[in-house]
Amino acid sequence: MNNKLEQIFSQIPSAEISNKENIYTIYVSKENLRRSAEILRNNDILDFDFLRDIIGMDYTDSFGVTYNLSPSDDLTIIVLLKSTTTDREKPAFDTVIDLWESAPFYEREVHDFFGIRFLGNEDMRRIFLRQDWRGYPLRKDYDNSPIINPVPKDNENLDDMENLPVLDLEDLGKPKKSVFDKDEYVVNFGPQHPATHGVLHLRISLDGETVKKVDPNFGYIHRGIEKMCEAYTYPQILHLADRLDYLSGSINRHAVCMAVEKGLELEVPQRAQYVRTIIDELTRIASHLLGWGAMALDMGAITAFVYGMRDREKIMDIFEQTCGGRLMANYAVIGGLMADIHPEFQKKVKEFIPYMRKMLKEHHILFTGNPIARGRMDGVGYLSREQAISIGATGPVGRSSGWSCDLRKHAPYAAYDKVNFTELLRTDGMTFDRYHIRLDEIEESLKIIEQLIDNIPEGDYCAKTKAVIKLPEGDYIQRVENARGDFSVYINSRGDKFPYRVKFRSPSMVLVNVLKHITPGTKISDLIMLGGSLDYVIPCIDR
Amino acid sequence: MFHFEVVTKWIDTFLMSNLPEWLALTIEFVLIGILILSAYAVLALILILAERKICAYFQCRLGPNRVGAWGVLQPIADMFKILLKEIITLNRADNRLFRLASFLVIIASLLTFGALPFDKGLHAIDFNVGVFYLLAVSALGVVGIVLAGWASNSKYTMIGAMRSGAQLISYELSCALSLMTIVMLSGTMQLSQIVEQQANMWFIFKGGIPAFIAFVIYLIAGHAETNRGPFDLPEAESELTAGYHTEYSGITFGFFYLAEYLNMFIIAAIATTMFLGAWQPLHIPGLDGFNMVMDYIPPVLWFFAKTFFCVFIALWVRWSFPRLRIDQLLRLEWKILMPIALANIVLMALWILVF
Numbered sequence: 001m002n003n004k005l006e007q008i009f010s011q012i013p014s015a016e017i018s019n020k021e022n023i024y025t026i027y028v029s030k031e032n033l034r035r036s037a038e039i040l041r042n043n044d045i046l047d048f049d050f051l052r053d054i055i056g057m058d059y060t061d062s063f064g065v066t067y068n069l070s071p072s073d074d075l076t077i078i079v080l081l082k083s084t085t086t087d088r089e090k091p092a093f094d095t096v097i098d099l100w101e102s103a104p105f106y107e108r109e110v111h112d113f114f115g116i117r118f119l120g121n122e123d124m125r126r127i128f129l130r131q132d133w134r135g136y137p138l139r140k141d142y143d144n145s146p147i148i149n150p151v152p153k154d155n156e157n158l159d160d161m162e163n164l165p166v167l168d169l170e171d172l173g174k175p176k177k178s179v180f181d182k183d184e185y186v187v188n189f190g191p192q193h194p195a196t197h198g199v200l201h202l203r204i205s206l207d208g209e210t211v212k213k214v215d216p217n218f219g220y221i222h223r224g225i226e227k228m229c230e231a232y233t234y235p236q237i238l239h240l241a242d243r244l245d246y247l248s249g250s251i252n253r254h255a256v257c258m259a260v261e262k263g264l265e266l267e268v269p270q271r272a273q274y275v276r277t278i279i280d281e282l283t284r285i286a287s288h289l290l291g292w293g294a295m296a297l298d299m300g301a302i303t304a305f306v307y308g309m310r311d312r313e314k315i316m317d318i319f320e321q322t323c324g325g326r327l328m329a330n331y332a333v334i335g336g337l338m339a340d341i342h343p344e345f346q347k348k349v350k351e352f353i354p355y356m357r358k359m360l361k362e363h364h365i366l367f368t369g370n371p372i373a374r375g376r377m378d379g380v381g382y383l384s385r386e387q388a389i390s391i392g393a394t395g396p397v398g399r400s401s402g403w404s405c406d407l408r409k410h411a412p413y414a415a416y417d418k419v420n421f422t423e424l425l426r427t428d429g430m431t432f433d434r435y436h437i438r439l440d441e442i443e444e445s446l447k448i449i450e451q452l453i454d455n456i457p458e459g460d461y462c463a464k465t466k467a468v469i470k471l472p473e474g475d476y477i478q479r480v481e482n483a484r485g486d487f488s489v490y491i492n493s494r495g496d497k498f499p500y501r502v503k504f505r506s507p508s509m510v511l512v513n514v515l516k517h518i519t520p521g522t523k524i525s526d527l528i529m530l531g532g533s534l535d536y537v538i539p540c541i542d543r
Numbered sequence: 544m545f546h547f548e549v550v551t552k553w554i555d556t557f558l559m560s561n562l563p564e565w566l567a568l569t570i571e572f573v574l575i576g577i578l579i580l581s582a583y584a585v586l587a588l589i590l591i592l593a594e595r596k597i598c599a600y601f602q603c604r605l606g607p608n609r610v611g612a613w614g615v616l617q618p619i620a621d622m623f624k625i626l627l628k629e630i631i632t633l634n635r636a637d638n639r640l641f642r643l644a645s646f647l648v649i650i651a652s653l654l655t656f657g658a659l660p661f662d663k664g665l666h667a668i669d670f671n672v673g674v675f676y677l678l679a680v681s682a683l684g685v686v687g688i689v690l691a692g693w694a695s696n697s698k699y700t701m702i703g704a705m706r707s708g709a710q711l712i713s714y715e716l717s718c719a720l721s722l723m724t725i726v727m728l729s730g731t732m733q734l735s736q737i738v739e740q741q742a743n744m745w746f747i748f749k750g751g752i753p754a755f756i757a758f759v760i761y762l763i764a765g766h767a768e769t770n771r772g773p774f775d776l777p778e779a780e781s782e783l784t785a786g787y788h789t790e791y792s793g794i795t796f797g798f799f800y801l802a803e804y805l806n807m808f809i810i811a812a813i814a815t816t817m818f819l820g821a822w823q824p825l826h827i828p829g830l831d832g833f834n835m836v837m838d839y840i841p842p843v844l845w846f847f848a849k850t851f852f853c854v855f856i857a858l859w860v861r862w863s864f865p866r867l868r869i870d871q872l873l874r875l876e877w878k879i880l881m882p883i884a885l886a887n888i889v890l891m892a893l894w895i896l897v898f
Contacts, residue, residue: 187698195781209702209869298781300772300866306602366863372773373865524702525868528782 004046005077011043012036023477025080033083034094037067040079041099046071048079049389051096053505054106055490056114058140059084063091063116068477068488068505072389072403075410078477085116095120101517102392102510113138113226122167122177128219128542137227138501165203165215179215180205191220195298195528198538200512202527209523214516218509222542229502234260234469235334237502241489242328244504245540247287248482250329251280252504257332258413259478259489263471264334270415270457272336277415278349278452279323279331280480281445285356286315287483288396288438288445295435295532296367299376299525304367311359318348334469336462349453353446360442368436381431381518381530388429391517392510395485397534400437401429407481419451434533470497484508484535504543508536545841548664575667579657583805588618590804593851594858601862625800628793633695636790640694645791645798647687652802652809654680659812660734662822662843673734674726677813678719681768684802685711688770688777691799692787703786706869707777710767713876714774717764720884721757724891725817728754734816741820743828751898753891758818760884765810766857767872770803773864776872811853815846819853822846 005024009017013035016027028036040048048069057064067081085091095118097103107118108127115136117124126133134148164186165179180186184205191199199220205213225240232240241256242249254276261268293308316326322342323329331338342348367373383393388401398405406423408416421444426433471493479488485507492501511534519527554574558567592607592615599606607614632638658677660666670676685708692704728750729737740746747754767774778786788799815821822842826834867875 185698187702194784206702209706296865300775300779300781301864303598303602303862304865306604310603367865370864372867372871375871376865376868523868523870524782525776525779525866 007045008039008043011039022076023078023080023475025082025475027082030083030085030093033065033081034096036081037096037099040069040081041096046074046077049100049386050075051100051102051106051392052078052486052488053490053503054103054110055501055503056110056116056138057084057492057501058114058138060140062086063088063114065093065110065116066490067096068490072405075405075407080475080477090117091115092117092119094118097121100392101387101390102513105509105513112136115139123179125165125167126219128222130219137224165217179203180213184212189527195531196538197294197531197536200536200538200541202515204519204524204527206524209525211519211522211524211527214519214527216512216516218512218538218542220542221539223539225543226502226504229499231498233497234471234499237499238333239330241504242330243539244506244543245482245484245487245508245537246327247290247537248283248484248487249327250283250323250331251480251482252487253330253332254280254414255478255480255482255487255489257334258480259476259491260334260469260471262478263474263476263491263493264465264469266335266463266465268336268463269460271459271461272332272463273414274452274456275337275341275461276332277419278449278456279319279329280414281448282315282318282349283329284483285442285445286312288442289315291483291532291535292363292367292435292438295529295535296373298528298532299373301367301370301373304363307359307363307366311356314352314355318345318352321345321348333462335465336460338462340461341456346453346456349449353450356442356446360439363439368439374432376525376529377430377432377435377533379430380522380526381434381533383429383514383518385429387517388514391513393485393514394507394510395481395483396437396441397434397511397514398485399424400426400433402427405486407479407486411479413478413480415452416448419448421448431530431533438535468497470495471499479505482507484511484537484540504540506540506543508538508540511536512541546663547843548662551664579653579667583653583656584801586808587801587804588622590808590854591618591621593854594804597855597858598862601859622797625797626794630793630795631790633790636696637694640690641790642795644687644691644694645795647690648684648802649687649798651680651683651687652805654683655809656805658734659809660738660816660821661846663735663738665843666735669733669735672732673737674722674732674817677734678715678722681806681809682711682715684806688787691791695787695790697790699783699785700787700789703777703779703783703789706779707770707787709869710770710774710776710872713873714764714767714880717760717876717880717884718768720881720888721761721764722813722817724753724757724884724888725750727888727891728895734821738816738821738823741823743826745818745820745823745825747818750891751894753887753894754818756883756887757891758814760880760887761814761818762853762856764876764880765814766860767876769806769810769857771807771857772861773866774872775861775866776869779866807854807857808850811850811857812846814853815849819849820845821849 012028013032018025048071050070050072052068052070055066055068057066062084064082064084069079069081070077093116095107104123107121110116111124112126112128113136135142167177186203186205189202189204190196191201201217201220203215203217204211228240229237238253238256241252244252289308289312293305296304319329320326322345323331383401385402388398388403394405402425404423404425409423424437424440424444426437473493473495476491477488479486487507488505490503491499494500514534515531519530558570596606607617610616610620655677658668658673688707689704692700725746726732728746729740731737747758770777788796791799822845824837824840824845
């Protein structure tokens with residue numbers, strides 16, 4: 001443990017600290033939790049200003065929360081701040097929403113799944129499930145009988161569309177409070193809307209054309225993936241990971257594979273590492289192309305969208321040939337790859353690289369240099385570096401605000417430590433930067449692929465694994481850089497063939513939080529464009 | 544040169560000599576009405592197919608290619624589909640106004656269509672204040688659009704209607720001012736006379752620089768009047784789903800759809816009439832041989848070729864540019880286009896004085 005961390009940790013009262021490969025686990029009592037969080041957040045030595053995630057836990061005899069923290073300057077360090085409460089009737093912890101701007105959504109999520117209340121956070125509405133849902137599904141004693149929560153068979157009134165949301169503050173002894181004023185002009189954007197990139201529901205309050213307030217409402221594609229994982233074996237879980245952020249499915253699957261491999265201490269063949277890296281980068285290019293096109297579409301340029309889709313099709317063809325799937329490649333498995341690469345894989349990829357370079361130039365001519373596009377993007381949607389870190393906006397959005405957060409550099413995995421590439425950073429944090437950085441990252445990804453494609457080592461493509469995979473007891477964390485940022489897998493195992501708890505950190509969810517912060521004061525058209533510039537994927541948020 | 548005047552004159556004299564005047568006139572009115580309506584519908588079908596094909600080629604696609612050769616029957620299939628669809632009545636909307644709105648839009652568009660000089664003698668409405676009539680009637684459409692947005696009783700349509708009101712009324716100014724520049728040059732507002740004057744040279748050449756500036760301003764402002772990209776804010780698909788006509792279905796939606804395409808044609812046709820000599824062939828003074836050859840091409844063909852050239856420019860712009868924001872849209876009109884159009888009128892006055 002280095003000196004700085006020792007100094008900080010020594011300030012935390014009565015903490016149990018353990019360390020494993022730069023992951024520091026700190027146990028504190030429920031009373032000391034808030035104090036410990038404040039120490040980690042507000043100290044002069046190393047500021048833990050990036051709250052990656054809040055993970056709720058049900059230990060059957062008690063409830064727990066885990067705060068996954070990192071300092072923004074040194075992403076190699078992970079601190080898991082843990083605490084438990086034995087109160088199963090009304091579990092509660094102190095809130096941290098004033099310390100990290102990413103906390104409100106995470107606390108709502110923990111409350112939704114475990115019924116843990118965060119004292120001081122007024123907004124404890126359900127975030128994924130229906131407001132009238134009975135029970136907390138991720139509790140181990142949850143009763144999933146359809147009698148308690150019947151499946152509606154008739155058409156229902158659209159309660160969440162017609163009525164304004166209300167905060168229930170009865171637990172705190174206060175009257176109910178509406179999120180919007182009674183005479184505000186509130187418009188429902190979504191869940192069925194051409195420009196929300198999925199089933200996201202935004203309630204926006206308007207003053208003429210100007211947006212005053214945004215209230216996101218998730219859960220229209222909530223499939224309970226984390227709950228499903230608890231009943232699935234590890235090889236089965238991989239297929240669910242693909243279906244989170246479907247545009248970077250291969251990368252997410254890679255993350256789950258690595259987390260399990262870490263637990264098994266499995267040596268993955270070099271051939272598999274190289275191919276996984278190439279597939280990841282191809283996925284990233286495909287995702288960025290779609291993100292670019294979708295943003296252009298949101299601004300009304302349909303042709304740009306079609307061009308983006310056309311180029312993405314080339315990658316989909318490569319995937320189809322080698323992996324069998326197109327959108328869901330299903331390629332990585334625990335220990336390596338599902339199958340060896342197709343004999344024409346290298347040839348096809350090498351043809352694709354110069355084609356993509358040529359098309360990138362065309363995209364810049366068509367859209368980047370367009371005066372209307374520049375006029376729309378300039379001077380709108382400023383996200384400062386501090387805010388990006390506090391909200392936890394990783395990936396291209398964080399990097400366009402000047403936060404160096406590329407996990408391929410900070411925590412290299414697979415073959416990323418064997419290639420040369422630059423982490424692109426922009427400093428302005430404007431819409432145009434978020435737009436431009438995606439096109440630039442395509443070029444960087446092409447460079448990575450170029451370095452790897454000719455040097456794929458010979459050998460096995462998959463290590464031998466046991467028929468039944470059981471992870472030893474413990475916490476396993478794996479972070480990867482997917483097309484939208486920091487995608488983390490947290491697996492808590494009790495030595496069984498099923499995980500005890502799985503948590504996926506969604507980079508998209510924080511991006512909606514960014515939208516909530518940067519849109520007030522802009523126009524409706526800007527709201528749509530900013531949504532496009534953040535490029536969130538809804539199934540990843542809803543899980 | 545063969546003019547349709549021969550045919551129309553012959554029908555007129557034939558009817559007049561054989562029937563009492565009132566009956567002859569009634570038959571003529573009905574005939575003209577049927578002709579205009581069918582031309583309107585057929586043109587809409589052609590335009591829809593043209594747009595789908597052209598935009599497909601811009602986007603490296605093939606476009607419709609299943610119904611008939613090269614998909615020529617696609618718009619007809621679409622037409623039947625739209626005719627057979629249910630017309631949904633809304634629960635909490637003002638249904639009388641709701642229905643009326645779609646008719647208002649198409650009536651305004653039809654009235655303008657009737658005043659276009661397709662050829663000598665193929666020109667239904669020819670007032671001595673023709674330009675004035677065109678501007679007045681085409682501006683009526685905005686009433687229908689605002690009414691549609693209001694009567695639907697939906698927040699999206701309301702925003703679309705407000706945008707549309709602001710946009711159409713603003714751009715009407717530039718449109719009118721740029722047409723006035725040409726009226727100054729011609730000294731008349733009657734369309735047939737304006738066309739006649741362009742026999743030896745089109746106004747865009749005759750009027751020199753100010754006429755060219757007016758032409759460009761008219762194309763931009765006219766394009767904005769048709770509510771098509773990059774000025775499609777009232778129906779901005781990615782923002783307001785479909786803007787003012789979100790709640791319409793079946794043929795009531797079809798009316799908006801038709802009017803949109805025909806308005807694009809009408810704007811192009813007015814540009815052709817005022818700047819490019821309507822049905823007049825391209826004449827260059829001094830080159831008699833060239834002018835003779837040009838005269839062999841029928842005038843109706845000239846009219847449609849020039850109009851479709853302008854339509855093509857509109858399509859090109861629409862499929863290349865992203866959409867403007869509402870404040871940028873209004874700034875473009877009030878701070879850029881209108882001052883230039885006003886200055887252009889002064890320039891035109893000087894031009895007339897000097898040349």
